[in-house]
Amino acid sequence: xxxxxxxxxxxxxxxxxxxxxxxxxxxxxxxxxxxxxxxxxxxxxxxxxxxxxxxxxxxxxxxxxxxxxxxxxxxxxxxxxxxxxxxxxxxxxxxxxxxxxxxxxxxxxxxxxxxxxxxxxxxxxxxxxxxxxxxxxxxxxxxxxxxxxxxxxxxxxxxxxxxxxxxxxxx
Numbered sequence: 001x002x003x004x005x006x007x008x009x010x011x012x013x014x015x016x017x018x019x020x021x022x023x024x025x026x027x028x029x030x031x032x033x034x035x036x037x038x039x040x041x042x043x044x045x046x047x048x049x050x051x052x053x054x055x056x057x058x059x060x061x062x063x064x065x066x067x068x069x070x071x072x073x074x075x076x077x078x079x080x081x082x083x084x085x086x087x088x089x090x091x092x093x094x095x096x097x098x099x100x101x102x103x104x105x106x107x108x109x110x111x112x113x114x115x116x117x118x119x120x121x122x123x124x125x126x127x128x129x130x131x132x133x134x135x136x137x138x139x140x141x142x143x144x145x146x147x148x149x150x151x152x153x154x155x156x157x158x159x160x161x162x163x164x165x166x167x168x169x170x171x
Contacts, residue, residue: 050144055167064090071164092139115151126153136160
């Protein structure tokens with residue numbers, strides 16, 4: 001059913017008056033949304049890999065430090081699509097040594113955890129890389145024993161280019 005021409009004109013006049021009165025507010029809101037999305041984002045943790053559910057992520061170029069909670073784009077593989085946002089703690093920096101004794105992982109002699117043989121979906125899990133962490137890459141880990149982190153080849157060491165920013169726990 002078509003709107004009568006007189007109703008369409010009335011609607012357009014009312015819309016024009018509304019935009020004239022409130023347009024600057026809409027423009028300010030749009031500018032705030034654009035600014036926020038360029039510099040910040042929100043991360044939701046849907047797994048038990050970290051005890052947090054919601055993180056506020058400050059985007060940008062930064063140099064991660066040991067212990068930082070960082071957000072990064074998942075390289076792809078396993079049950080997660082490439083580009084999914086993950087949050088983990090930086091546990092190893094470029095130049096640090098990662099060794100595995102059996103399936104137990106250590107960074108500079110500090111115990112990181114046991115790499116399990118199978119995922120929760122019963123898929124075989126290959127162990128992650130060992131040796132000296134190269135420049136521009138980081139060993140990341142969650143705080144839960146089932147965290148999909150650098151102990152596994154699926155995650156491996158996280159490249160600097162994959163980092164989104166520092167994550168800050170909201171709750």
